[in-house]
Amino acid sequence: MSSERIARQFAFIIEADRLKEVFRQTLLTQSRRPENDAEHSWHLCLMVLVLAEHSNVPVDVLRVLKMLVIHDLVEIDAGDTYAYDTAGMVDQHARECIAAERIFGLLPPDQAADFRAVWDEFEARQTPEAKFAAALDRVHPMLLNILTQGQKWREHGVTLPKVIARNQHAADGAAAVWQHALKLVNQAVADGHLPAK
């Protein structure tokens, strides 16, 4: 194994440390500080291990994990785009593609191509693995919003119809998980944490 290869691998691993300082619009359940992308990615991996049985179709769990470990790395350069920021979403994919070139490009070429293919698959949301990964990626912030009494939803003027419109594609990957999340969201509406309209 060449020492140049392992040096490139370490350079990529070191660069990834920055993901711990890209903050999201969700709050942690305890301290209520904003969550960062690295924590979010870890929590999604845990959700895969626990909830894989609820995928609409059987999935390659390793590939789902691989997608979720790397899915937000592009945000080191492109920043986090809020799920309800329709303006930011216009050029989001273009910005993230440029970031993917640079960040995955730190790896040895064979791994750069492999990681890019996994990220492209996640983004395209066509395979069962990508649909299941996307389902968890949508349900996770909903769950944190519910557990923090909808504080961030209210700050951003988010309503129940917006939550449903933005997240219901989760049902394409894991209908049972989406149904459970919907039950919790309806409770949040009943509790006055999310406006019904």
Added chain:
Amino acid sequence: MSSERIARQFAFIIEADRLKEVFRQTLLTQSRRPENDAEHSWHLCLMVLVLAEHSNVPVDVLRVLKMLVIHDLVEIDAGDTYAYDTAGMVDQHARECIAAERIFGLLPPDQAADFRAVWDEFEARQTPEAKFAAALDRVHPMLLNILTQGQKWREHGVTLPKVIARNQHAADGAAAVWQHALKLVNQAVADGHLPAK
């Protein structure tokens, strides 16, 4: 699928959010704030995906990821034990076993038993998967310490012989990764960030 089953799975996922507020003795490369266990666990998963080819023997990558996603959950109750805290290490495993009972016990019984078996395997460090996972778990904080000019090492009076004694079992899982880490550590000594003795 019973609604009680998915409710238990969500209870476990919600409890796990606390791992984002268990802080370690390592600093992030950018802001220099202490790293938490959730971020650390995510970073290890990324290392697995990049460095799996360096395992001394071929490993089941999915099982390694599973170990590393869950390996620190016990610290929600037991707290983080610093790698050089020999007093804290005396009863560490006993404290963590009690935590494992409670935390994995939130899951449906079949998953609780499965997660506990994976955690026990990681702790016993006998299988190739556990040895490789442990190697990355040792190299990761070394790397962050090196990248933050050994600040935490100096605060705790850690020297090169201590670093080697505590971490050299990483070579049992991934000799090439350990060799690269050792090269970086020796550079840290040359740069005056870690006392040679």
